[in-house]
Amino acid sequence: MERSQNKSSLNSEEITRYARHISLPEIGIKGQEKLKKSSVACIGTGGLGSPLLIYLAAAGIGRIGIVDFDVVEDSNLQRQIIHTTNSIGLLKTDSAKQHILKINPSCRVDLFNQKLTSSNALEILKAYDVICDCSDNFPTRYLINDACMILNKPNIYGSIARFEGQVSVFNLKENSPNYRDLLPTPPPQELIPSCSEAGVMGILPGIIGTIQAAEAIKIITNIGFPLNGRLLIFNALNMSFKELTLKSRPENSNINKLIDYNSFCSEVKVKNEVDLDIKSISVKELKVLLNQASKETLLIDVRNQIEHNECSISGSKLIPLSTIESGESIHEIKILAAHKNLYVFCKSGKRSLRALKHLKKRGIKGINIEGGIEAWNQENIK
Known part of the structure; x- marks a missing residue:
């Protein structure tokens, strides 16, 4: 038996459920049927x-x-x-x-x-x-x-x-x-x-x-x-x-x-003069460095407090990127980095690169840790 062309494809339960839609002239029965289909x-x-x-x-x-x-x-x-x-x-x-x-x-x-x-x-x-x-x-x-x-x-x-x-x-x-x-x-x-x-x-x-x-x-x-x-x-x-x-x-x-x-x-990279002088090392190289010359090394974590508390590299100091970009922590870093080699890390290496660009403009040179804490954990470094 053929369905009447005027009969809705919505059953009685659906008509009740979508009554507020159907009451809208812009939607109505036809619009609700379109939604169903x-x-x-x-x-x-x-x-x-x-x-x-x-x-x-x-x-x-x-x-x-x-x-x-x-x-x-x-x-x-x-x-x-x-x-x-x-x-x-x-x-x-x-x-x-x-x-x-x-x-x-x-x-x-x-x-x-x-x-x-x-x-x-x-x-x-x-x-x-x-x-x-x-x-x-x-x-x-x-x-x-x-x-x-x-x-x-x-x-x-x-x-x-x-x-x-x-x-x-x-x-x-x-x-x-x-x-x-x-x-x-x-x-x-x-x-x-x-x-x-x-x-x-x-x-x-x-x-x-x-x-x-x-x-x-x-x-x-x-x-x-x-x-x-x-x-x-x-x-x-x-x-x-x-x-x-x-x-x-x-x-x-x-x-x-x-x-x-x-x-x-x-493939898209930031290209400017500030980047040319920013060096980087792998997490494996960092591990060797920390074992051999930890006293000459300043390791800064630029993530936030919650991330740092969850997982970090032993001996690192938390200085969030926001405080570097605002200039709030520049003086502290200058004092801490005096006569030391500065290394910076974050979750993946992006925030640490941003931090190093700001520090470079302030006359502070440092080295980026490639891959950040994610790479450190992937290598299962203790």
């Missing part, structure tokens, strides 16, 4: 992905794909609200799916417990109508962008740092800008602090991720004016929004294949 892929189930997934599930998105390979840690819970204390140690995808199904048992949830790469991105993303970039690193953002360009998928981009967030919609129409129009080349990696390094206000990803979810709903239901050609910037300290116009550039639209994005992003 739609599919959204979310790359990342951290600060941005958490609110986005929660609200998409609540809105009635029929199919959600989640791409992530990380596990839940206690430090995530300050902002990644889709996870709970009981989720610690679980795959983030599994934790997210449990929460989604509690909100909306009818939602189909596809899990991809793997890192998104050039070899799997097209295969994973091709099945979804809308792609949401909730990643936290530049290689993945460029990868998502280029995959969306090749697959002709809208890309809802979000990013956060400290107290500021950004949202835009890329590749929505034929002449829409894409991520490369916002950032044609990646910034030097040594100047990019991670979330753990720079910190982030817990509520910030909730605001930005929710805006991403709103854009997804608007695009699927074809209502309102998405952030196509516009970059929305939010500052939580000032509680202010500002908007920048983005334009498509033909030279950034010729994407026909995926590349090695880690290499692409690592």
Whole structure:
């Protein structure tokens, strides 16, 4: 028996559940049916992905794909609200799916417990109508962008740092800008602090991720004016929004294949005269040095207090990067480094390089520890 063309694909329970959506003339029954039939892929189930997934599930998105390979840690819970204390140690995808199904048992949830790469991105993303970039690193953002360009998928981009967030919609129409129009080349990696390094206000990803979810709903239901050609910037300290116009550039639209994005992003280096005199050594060389000439060596950790307390190199002195950049600790370092060889480390070598550049300008020379505490731990140096 054929279904009447006027009959909704929503059952009575769904009509009740989504009554507040259906009451909106802009959405109505037809819009809610579009949401039910739609599919959204979310790359990342951290600060941005958490609110986005929660609200998409609540809105009635029929199919959600989640791409992530990380596990839940206690430090995530300050902002990644889709996870709970009981989720610690679980795959983030599994934790997210449990929460989604509690909100909306009818939602189909596809899990991809793997890192998104050039070899799997097209295969994973091709099945979804809308792609949401909730990643936290530049290689993945460029990868998502280029995959969306090749697959002709809208890309809802979000990013956060400290107290500021950004949202835009890329590749929505034929002449829409894409991520490369916002950032044609990646910034030097040594100047990019991670979330753990720079910190982030817990509520910030909730605001930005929710805006991403709103854009997804608007695009699927074809209502309102998405952030196509516009970059929305939010500052939580000032509680202010500002908007920048983005334009498509033909030279950034010729994407026909995926590349090695880690290499692409690592090729960009900071090049200036200050860098030429900054030397570096490996953690193995540092170990030998500390064994042979520890009294002549000043080892400074430029991470924050919490990182230093969790794990550090024996004999190192904590002087956070922020106090070096502000000039607060310059005099202290000059006194400590007098008649000693100065070595500086951080988590991965990026903050220590920044610290050494500031110190160089103040007449203090030092040597960078390549790879930082991560390399030290990987080598299992005691």
